[in-house]
Amino acid sequence: MIYLDNAATSLLKPPEVAKAMTTAMRTMASPGRGGHEPAAKAADTAFRCREELSEFFRAPGPEHVAFTMNATHAVNIAIATLVKPGDRVVISGYEHNAVTRPLHMLGAETDAAVSPLFEPEAAIEAFRKRLPGAKCCVCTHVSNVFGFILPVEEIAAMCREYGVSFVLDASQSAGVLNVDMEALGAEFVAMPGHKGLLGPQGTGVLLCRDRARPIMAGGTGSESRNQAMPETLPDALEAGTHNIPGIAGLLAGLRYVKRRGLESIDAHERKLKGLMCRKLAGISGLEVFSSPTAQSGVLSVRSGKLGSEEIAAALGARGVAVRAGLHCAPLAHQSAGTLEGGTVRFSFSPFNNAAEIDRAAAELVRILKMSS
Known part of the structure; x- marks a missing residue:
């Protein structure tokens, strides 16, 4: 086929991805849930993956890298953190339902900067007209349908100019194009682990500038006496047992991308x-x-x-x-x-x-x- x-x-991935996942399933337990060697190995793998993702995408630090189920999960957290019902949110004319449906569910006013296909200058002008007074801007880096690369650097710069929070959906660009969170000044960058980064399904990443609002709660292995979720990252966003085999596979995929360039x-x-x-x-x-x-x-x-x-x-x-x-x-x-x-x-x-x-x-x- x-x-x-x-x-x-x-579908096709570097052989080391499956190897890393198999090793994790055989030797690693749950990070933060014990002082024994399998738990320590899991914690070390998770930290190394955060560290390398943070460095590769220029996030503020490893603790600002949260593991998610997929990019949709990551986008939902970002939107829930920044958007309230009735807020006007500017999006591109090429967004995925992973962006538009959460906005609809929250009752946001979605303002689409529609522009012709493959015309970056027209996209810039469409955003320039809509950004003033907006609460937030969520923009895909690359259209998942047409491969159109949106001018996200210019859009992010306008967001900084108008004081609008910027969220990047890097679902089609992470692992293929340069994504620089610091240069963009983004509040959040969401990405899957299983597309360009060549990790397994069931992995995603949310890069966070500051605090983020949890959309689920549970055990984190930290602050267990407190019934509220921890406020510190990444624990605030990672309730429950981590997908350690997935994280190990993601780390292997990321390293392949870094080697190949x-x-x-x-x-x-x-x-x-x-x-x-x-x-x-x-x-x-x-x-x-x-x-x-x-x-x-x-x-x-x-x-x-x-x-x-x-x-x-x-x-x-x-x-x-x-x-x-x-x-x-x-x-x-x-x-x-x-x-x-x-x-x-x-x-x-x-x-x-x-x-x-x-x-x-x-x-x-x-x-x-x-x-x-």
């Missing part, structure tokens, strides 16, 4: 995307959403002949795994004019190769020709 659904989750990973994925675009160029009735600039290794297409779900099913039957539909991001499709029917998404990883792209493109061409 050719796996091209990496924007959902990475962000520039190398990004260049590889862009190269594969460019190859796919060239293979699909000029096909009658196929719209390819791409741009020479402001894009990462995510590509969406749609056909005037077949629905996106039909195409994805046909590709799947031929051994090519992609995703079709709205990709949990109806706002992005609305912004790009693809809400009716959605798109077929190809998303690439450090472990895909040119031969796989050749075959995937050839299979898509065959499917479209058969429908003529």
